[in-house]
Amino acid sequence: MSNAFYKPTIALLLVALLSSTRGLAAAVENAIEEIVVTADFRARSELDMATSVTVMTEAVIKSRSAQHFEELANAVPNVNYASGSNRARFFQIRGIGERSQFVAPINPSVGFLVDNVDFSGAATIATMLDVKQVEILRGPQGTRYGANALAGLINVKTHDPEDQFAASLKLGAADYNTQAITAVVTGPVTESVSARLAVGSHRSDGYYENSFLRTKRNNSQDEQSIRGKLSAEMSANWQLNFSLSHVDIDNGYDAFTLDNSRTTLSDEPGQDQQESLALAIDSSWQLDNFDLKLIVGLADSDMEYGYDEDWTFAGIHPDGYMSRDNYIRDRKTQSLEFRFLSNDSSRLFADSTDWLFGVYTLKSSESLKREYTFLASDFRSDYDFDTAAVFFQLDSSLSEKLTLETGLRVERRDTIYRDSELLGFSPTETLWGGRVAAKYLLNSNTIAYASIARGYKAGGFNTDGTLDADLREFGEEFLVEYEMGIKSSLLENKLYLKAAWFHDDRHEQQVKSSIGRIRANGSTEFVDFIGNAAEGTNNGVEFEAVWYPSEQLGLTASLGLLDATFDSFVNSANQDLSGRDQAHAPGYMAHFAADYSLGAWSLSVSLDAKDDFYFSDSHNIQSDPYELLNMNLSYSSEQWTLSFWGRNLTNQDYAVRGFFFGEFGNDPRKGYAPEPYVQFGETRMVGVSYEVQL
Numbered sequence: 001m002s003n004a005f006y007k008p009t010i011a012l013l014l015v016a017l018l019s020s021t022r023g024l025a026a027a028v029e030n031a032i033e034e035i036v037v038t039a040d041f042r043a044r045s046e047l048d049m050a051t052s053v054t055v056m057t058e059a060v061i062k063s064r065s066a067q068h069f070e071e072l073a074n075a076v077p078n079v080n081y082a083s084g085s086n087r088a089r090f091f092q093i094r095g096i097g098e099r100s101q102f103v104a105p106i107n108p109s110v111g112f113l114v115d116n117v118d119f120s121g122a123a124t125i126a127t128m129l130d131v132k133q134v135e136i137l138r139g140p141q142g143t144r145y146g147a148n149a150l151a152g153l154i155n156v157k158t159h160d161p162e163d164q165f166a167a168s169l170k171l172g173a174a175d176y177n178t179q180a181i182t183a184v185v186t187g188p189v190t191e192s193v194s195a196r197l198a199v200g201s202h203r204s205d206g207y208y209e210n211s212f213l214r215t216k217r218n219n220s221q222d223e224q225s226i227r228g229k230l231s232a233e234m235s236a237n238w239q240l241n242f243s244l245s246h247v248d249i250d251n252g253y254d255a256f257t258l259d260n261s262r263t264t265l266s267d268e269p270g271q272d273q274q275e276s277l278a279l280a281i282d283s284s285w286q287l288d289n290f291d292l293k294l295i296v297g298l299a300d301s302d303m304e305y306g307y308d309e310d311w312t313f314a315g316i317h318p319d320g321y322m323s324r325d326n327y328i329r330d331r332k333t334q335s336l337e338f339r340f341l342s343n344d345s346s347r348l349f350a351d352s353t354d355w356l357f358g359v360y361t362l363k364s365s366e367s368l369k370r371e372y373t374f375l376a377s378d379f380r381s382d383y384d385f386d387t388a389a390v391f392f393q394l395d396s397s398l399s400e401k402l403t404l405e406t407g408l409r410v411e412r413r414d415t416i417y418r419d420s421e422l423l424g425f426s427p428t429e430t431l432w433g434g435r436v437a438a439k440y441l442l443n444s445n446t447i448a449y450a451s452i453a454r455g456y457k458a459g460g461f462n463t464d465g466t467l468d469a470d471l472r473e474f475g476e477e478f479l480v481e482y483e484m485g486i487k488s489s490l491l492e493n494k495l496y497l498k499a500a501w502f503h504d505d506r507h508e509q510q511v512k513s514s515i516g517r518i519r520a521n522g523s524t525e526f527v528d529f530i531g532n533a534a535e536g537t538n539n540g541v542e543f544e545a546v547w548y549p550s551e552q553l554g555l556t557a558s559l560g561l562l563d564a565t566f567d568s569f570v571n572s573a574n575q576d577l578s579g580r581d582q583a584h585a586p587g588y589m590a591h592f593a594a595d596y597s598l599g600a601w602s603l604s605v606s607l608d609a610k611d612d613f614y615f616s617d618s619h620n621i622q623s624d625p626y627e628l629l630n631m632n633l634s635y636s637s638e639q640w641t642l643s644f645w646g647r648n649l650t651n652q653d654y655a656v657r658g659f660f661f662g663e664f665g666n667d668p669r670k671g672y673a674p675e676p677y678v679q680f681g682e683t684r685m686v687g688v689s690y691e692v693q694l
Contacts, residue, residue, distance in 0.1 A: 037053060050449035054135075055133050055135050067128060074628060085272045088656075091154060094502065101121070105381075110152055110153070111145045112154050115158055116297045129225040130198035132157050142433020149455065167693070168694060169694060172688065182199070184199075198227045207685075224247070237286040237287065243282075249273055252272070279298045290342055292341075293338070309373070322373070328370075366383045389409055403439045412428070423463060427461070433453070435451060480504070491547075495545070497544075500543075510530060513571055534568065535568050552598060553594070559590050562588070564582040569617070572618045608628045616660075621676045645688075648684045
């Protein structure tokens with residue numbers, strides 16, 4: 001495709017561009033379609049789940065022209081993300097979640113699954129090719145997902161094969177030489193087997209330029225995705241599903257500047273790359289006395305993340321230093337889950353209670369090579385852990401209106417770490433989490449619920465071999481969450497309302513902190529380390545509404561309020577942050593959208609708003625509040641759709657990552673004086689796409 005072909009079209013129709021968070025298919029039917037969440041033990045309606053959950057449908061993804069999940073996150077209440085890379089890899093839910101990874105291994109607080117394959121802490125590959133929906137479960141998922149879901153879970157579900165032949169081709173172009181192509185084909189292979197194949201390519205120069213190297217591609221994106229699926233009905237009571245995917249992210253990384261602009265000076269720009277091959281098997285048997293489910297997930301990921309540490313070129317100043325840092329990781333994961341579920345013939349207690357129990361194993365191995373200018377030789381490490389868990393859940397109907405859900409998970413984790421500095425750890429932990437929830441049917445269309453849940457996160461260790469022995473390892477972090485909510489479908493399914501209130505007590509919080517040690521001469525040395533050094537309280541509210549007042553008009557609104565503070569904490573700069581907000585925990589997030597259709601035309605407008613937040617627990621630099629305006633205009637016939645879209649149409653500069661060099665800066669021209677530095681999110685993007693059903 002020629003970018004020159006599309007640019008005149010985009011310029012002429014700029015006023016018509018937009019993107020939203022709800023499609024118009026439901027409005028045409030004059031009712032909101034039921035959304036089934038697949039991330040729970042049993043697939044069930046979103047409005048029937050006694051927890052706070054948001055589902056971003058395919059219509060949402062298309063209307064925002066989203067290539068990656070990070071382009072959806074701003075529309076989800078109390079979900080934030082950290083950059084410091086080309087693509088967001090880490091996400092935070094209700095103020096909880098990691099923000100970066102360098103040498104030390106991490107245990108993610110937010111789970112990230114793609115078709116049952118665990119990519120927690122490695123969501124660079126979260127492309128939206130052929131995605132049916134993204135399910136965001138807020139709050140600890142200790143029973144369902146264990147240690148990787150202390151704060152919640154993001155579950156990406158792609159389309160399954162269809163039993164009728166269908167094919168589509170989509171072409172797109174946008175600012176910054178962005179070009180995209182997607183092809184999908186699905187249909188029957190035999191009477192009992194169906195298949196689906198999706199292929200997608202996305203390329204963009206990115207929205208940074210390098211004036212030293214005279215290029216605009218140092219922060220470019222080159223993302224290729226292939227997804228294949230087979231669905232087989234092996235017998236009347238046996239369903240077998242295979243999925244295979246290959247995602248190749250070959251992006252540049254050159255995003256920090258000395259003057260906080262979008263023009264860099266790096267002479268050795270970095271990269272943000274991940275190539276992942278994943279296989280999943282989902283097999284279900286309906287037996288006489290129970291149902292059986294087998295889930296297998298395998299992934300092999302090669303990741304490389306590096307950057308020009310000085311952000312400049314040789315010779316910028318006589319006092320300047322030159323340095324480059326690069327991290328190459330090879331990560332393999334293997335998961336296996338057996339799940340036994342009651343059916344109509346095996347409920348307990350006078351047919352009042354559904355039950356399930358299961359076993360789960362996860363093996364993960366990760367090798368690291370760090371290439372750093374100031375190391376005499378490359379640093380290497382190996383980090384392996386094996387997890388085995390057992391779990392159960394009971395759903396008991398105490399009356400026609402009242403249901404009690406109880407669940408428990410116990411997990412055993414064995415970890416081995418070795419590195420080239422002769423440092424080694426081999427801790428073993430027993431962890432547990434669970435949940436009790438009461439769900440009450442107020443009427444045929446409204447439920448109220450209350451729950452208490454315990455989430456947990458495995459301990460870890462500090463890889464700095466100079467630390468005192470008692471600071472090397474840290475233990476489990478856990479939280480206890482109290483949540484109450486209400487969900488309702490009103491006006492003959494034309495209005496959906498959801499509201500939730502939560503209170504989290506965080507215990508033994510894992511944060512970077514410091515401790516004072518007395519030297520031999522009587523002076524005090526402050527030592528930095530990650531430890532169980534904080535206690536915190538996270539309170540908040542989440543509200544979502546979808547209303548179709550007419551067949552043509554759909555309105556969507558959501559609001560997340562968050563008060564996430566430290567009860568007690570002294571950070572690595574020896575500052576007492578007790579009472580201060582936790583990092584990456586904006587006080588509010590709001591989303592508003594209006595969708596209007598008239599015949600073949602559809603128009604959508606949305607606004608995402610986010611409060612300021614601290615970038616880190618080690619300094620006081622904050623983002624600014626911001627609002628992003630998105631639009632989409634589409635014309636559809638029976639076989640094709642032409643869309644003109646835009647994100648961040650007011651061209652706001654908003655920060656997605658920030659640092660402060662406390663005792664030194666990074667600009668030799670200013671004597672390395674301490675300064676704040678930020679990385680900006682996506683600038684204004686406008687584009688056009690054409691999709692045809694073949």
